[in-house]
Amino acid sequence: MGLNKTLHAVGGYVVIRVQGRFLERFLNVCTKRNIYLWDITRLGEDALRCKVSLKGFRILPVVARKTHCRVRIVAKCGLPIAVHKYKKRKWFLAGIGVFLLLMLSLNLYVWKIDVVGNEKIPTDILLAELDKSGVRVGQFRFRLDEKSLQNEIIARVPQLSWLWINKQGSRVVVQVKEREMPPEVIDPSQTCDLVAKKAGVIHNLNVRAGQNLVAAGDTVQEGAVLVSGTIETEGVGVRTVHADGEVLARTWYEKTQAFSLVHREQVPTGNTKTQWGVSFFGHPFWFGKGDPFAQSQVTKQDMDWAIGNTYLGVTIHKNVYHEVTTEETPMALDDVVAQGADQIQKEFAREADSQAKFVKADVTHQQIDEETVEVTVIAEYIENIAKKVRIDSGTAEGADG
Amino acid sequence: MRKKDKTQKPTMKQKLGDLLELPADLLADVPHMTLNDNQEIYIENYKGIIEYDEHMVRLNSKGYTIRITGRGLAIYSITDEEIGIRGTILCIEFVA
Numbered sequence: 053m054g055l056n057k058t059l060h061a062v063g064g065y066v067v068i069r070v071q072g073r074f075l076e077r078f079l080n081v082c083t084k085r086n087i088y089l090w091d092i093t094r095l096g097e098d099a100l101r102c103k104v105s106l107k108g109f110r111i112l113p114v115v116a117r118k119t120h121c122r123v124r125i126v127a128k129c130g131l132p133i134a135v136h137k138y139k140k141r142k143w144f145l146a147g148i149g150v151f152l153l154l155m156l157s158l159n160l161y162v163w164k165i166d167v168v169g170n171e172k173i174p175t176d177i178l179l180a181e182l183d184k185s186g187v188r189v190g191q192f193r194f195r196l197d198e199k200s201l202q203n204e205i206i207a208r209v210p211q212l213s214w215l216w217i218n219k220q221g222s223r224v225v226v227q228v229k230e231r232e233m234p235p236e237v238i239d240p241s242q243t244c245d246l247v248a249k250k251a252g253v254i255h256n257l258n259v260r261a262g263q264n265l266v267a268a269g270d271t272v273q274e275g276a277v278l279v280s281g282t283i284e285t286e287g288v289g290v291r292t293v294h295a296d297g298e299v300l301a302r303t304w305y306e307k308t309q310a311f312s313l314v315h316r317e318q319v320p321t322g323n324t325k326t327q328w329g330v331s332f333f334g335h336p337f338w339f340g341k342g343d344p345f346a347q348s349q350v351t352k353q354d355m356d357w358a359i360g361n362t363y364l365g366v367t368i369h370k371n372v373y374h375e376v377t378t379e380e381t382p383m384a385l386d387d388v389v390a391q392g393a394d395q396i397q398k399e400f401a402r403e404a405d406s407q408a409k410f411v412k413a414d415v416t417h418q419q420i421d422e423e424t425v426e427v428t429v430i431a432e433y434i435e436n437i438a439k440k441v442r443i444d445s446g447t448a449e450g451a452d453g
Numbered sequence: 454m455r456k457k458d459k460t461q462k463p464t465m466k467q468k469l470g471d472l473l474e475l476p477a478d479l480l481a482d483v484p485h486m487t488l489n490d491n492q493e494i495y496i497e498n499y500k501g502i503i504e505y506d507e508h509m510v511r512l513n514s515k516g517y518t519i520r521i522t523g524r525g526l527a528i529y530s531i532t533d534e535e536i537g538i539r540g541t542i543l544c545i546e547f548v549a
Binding site: 075076079080082083086088089090091092094100102 | 504527528529532533
């Protein structure tokens, strides 16, 4: 029954007021003629209000005449009535149509490009590469063919091993995977020299193949040939081999860096200001003023308006500005020097060979003014400085010995 | 099984129903009522409205009249065979 009622509501119904002396007879005749009535309420001695379907309402005058009742319309409801009402408001309908058309046509273009997955390659460079292939803001969406674009861009950017283009409505999400560039390995069948990749003093040589050109205690510059792959033997002549081995040398690293004696920290004051903005198809509009504070940190939040995964070209921006003050705390000279030296030595450890042995470090400092101190660290390592370089090319990229 | 009323002779239909052990309402065109709390009554197989106002509804049915008294009675749905009444129902009487 409930469903029947719902169907009638969708199909349209009329709320009527019936007046007469024989209302029960009116109801009985209606049911006999298959006119469906519902929500009947008695309004008094000789009147009642009820709902009747549009179809039933058409034959109601006949019933009313027969039962000597008067029928008055109280309200008209339902979908057909609403449609009929809006039929007259042509411009309203036209407005809706224009709006939908506009949204639809604007949705045919790319309005936002997101690049995810890149760690080393800057997003700007990837965007520029994408732009060259036609993936740009304002591009017609259906002109982008993911498959061919993927191949095209991967071929052009050697650092990428994988690229995937997802079209999500007006948004294009480009997922990339960077290639781990492997060190070039020189095939043992090819001839090569061992060349110094850093300047240092030779400490120890462990040569498996090739002719030693240096001995322990020698000072070598970067690029000097340590072990030659070209062996000259008297009576036999010249032959070339694949030089191999380790050349351990003392290497020095030096760095001077200024450090502040005052520790500055930005402390939030608790005052915040939120700025809202909305961007339509990549063009942002901001409400209200931006950052009202002298010093602040900002947290940005973007919310894309999307149906499912389909981006509709509208993004809501929320910028929250947190006011901060800088708190200055003076620090002891010794602490600053120790921390600075530590920081510099960590940098050295990254620069040196992964298997380098740390020997010692000299830390000196010089106070420049009341707030600054210069820390100089000279660190000594013992590490393998040999690098294989192909003999024929000479300038070829070397590999770690 | 329905108890047989001594004053009423069982009809052929009822006899058949008893024989086949069918529920009574399936066969006979006797009124079938569903009552939800004291707020709603739904009657199938009624024959017509005799009287209706917000305190009382009298319905015609086969053999007798059903009189429903209550407060704020409204007919929420009505067709040829079924009628639904809402309101606070106080009494349902069968008047022969």
